Amino acid sequence: MEPEALEDALASVAMFAPAPRPVLRALAEAGRMAHLPAGAVVCREGEPSDCMFLVLEGEVRVSREDAGHAVELARLAPGELLGELGVLDGAPRSATAVCVTACALFELPKAEFMARLASSGSVELLGAVLATIAGRVRQTSQQLFDKMLAERTLQAEMEAERHRALGELVAGVAHELNTPLGVANTGASLLERAVQQTALADAAAASRDATEALEDILEAAELVRRNIARAHRLVESFKSVSVGHFVDRRETVDLRRAVDEVVDLFRVRARDARIAVEIDDRVPAGRGGWTGYPGRLGQVLTNLLLNVERHAFPHGEGGRTRVELSATDEGFVLAVRDDGVGVPAALREQIFAPFFTTARDRGGAGLGLAIVRNLVVDGLGGRIEVESSAGEGTCFRVLLPREAP
Known part of the structure; x- marks a missing residue:
């Protein structure tokens, strides 16, 4: 490649773009061209980071070893740098790079780059180098976050x-x-x-x-x-x-009215159990229309209220329960909040599991919340969350789409 063309190639890279033309010329003269066939190894994981590479032609695959298998991290095209972070921080190569196709690379030794950087006196160039480091750190952090999110999503799907x-x-x-x-x-x-x-x-x-x-x-x-x-x-x-064994018809109903019907029926039991039940409706007027399965929703709310009766006030001491309704951009939130004994942190992860109960001696079968969860997730296309601390009450929050699938 002609010297002027190489200078232009360096100038097209964000890290070198602020450098004056003489500095670009000096960098071009300090490095060398490398022409490698497909399959050639550019650098290996663990080797000293003694130079960086600029891809001029072809494609380079970057991968890391994980349990004996190569995990691809990226593919580099013309105009992209390889190995610059190792040159800047002095750490060994963190990955292996292999030519996917025949490649033309510009190899810039670490010593030459650091010498040119020190002698350039260019604040802009130094800023670009720092920006490159920050960008890579941000990119790595995002990749790590995405991986953790994907693992959590997979775990939730498996559960x-x-x-x-x-x-x-x-x-x-x-x-x-x-x-x-x-x-x-x-x-x-x-x-x-x-x-x-x-x-x-x-x-x-x-x-x-x-x-x-x-x-x-x-x-x-x-x-x-x-x-x-x-x-x-x-x-x-x-x-x-x-x-699959719950038969119900999909229809559009007023959510407040559907909730009222269930709460009115429960108030008879609540009175005997000395539980005061109130409804806090925060849904704006005219926005309470919900399309879904009223029977399933009624079963969900009934089971949550019965759960309050059985577990929030297990000794018959009574208390207060509030059914809350609110609207979101996506749909509605139906919450059942009590001021009872609460759920210890060690048990919160198990309360939706079939047959798990802390009231076996009082006839509990451990199915109420399992039914609730399945109806909410599989029957109404929503989610259910729980917030609780021992001695501070419990809140079950059901998040419903405006239209159930």
Whole structure:
């Protein structure tokens, strides 16, 4: 390459652009041209950073070793620098560079560059060098942030898939339990009717022992039927863990009205539990229209309120609960806030897991919040968040799109 063309190439690079023409000429004279075939190694990770390269022709792949595998970091085109940070900070090469195609490179030794930089007296050139360093640091920070964000997103997706798969499994098992429960219920009813038949009752009346035996059988049959009914209710709860088993119609409703209906129904239980419930509606007038599945939303709010009754005030001491409604650019936020006992930090990560409960001794099945999460995420296309500290109450916040998918 002609000296003048090389000077122009250097001037096109942001780090060298502020340099006066004589400095560019001196830099061009201090380096050398290198013509490399495709596949040639320009520099290797861990080598001393004794020079930098300017790509003039071709393409260079930059990669790092990770667990024995080469991870591509970038591809450099004509006009881009390679190895300048190592020259500036003195650290070994942080990556390996290989020619993807035949390449023409300008190689500038570190000693020559530093000498020209010191003797140039150009504040602009020094500023450009510092800007290059800052830009690379910012770029690296952004790449690290993007990687961490991608890992968190993947982790969240995997967790959601785990909950979804577990929900489908539970719902499937529950469906299979329905048949034997139905048979057992029918058998208990037949037994009860048979014992109550007039002829059998008359025959047993002649013997006190027979009468007591019949009474025991009737009591046992009633006990069986009650527990079968309880098991059936549990099965229905298990099936609700999977959104696929929840039938609902998509429609446009007034969100405040839908919330009012659920809260009004809950107030009967709340009164007995000494819980004061209020609604704080911050949605501007005329902006409360929501398109989605009212039945699913009602189930979500009902379960959150029942969760307050069972867990926020476990000893029946009562308290206050506020249902908050607000609008965002994307949709709505429905929050249920209480001033109860709160959730310890160690348990917050587990509260949405199926079958996790701190109230097993009070009949808790550990499905209420699992159902809520699945309905919000899979059934309404939203998100659910929780804020809580032990002794300071809890707030469940449901973020809903203006139109559910």
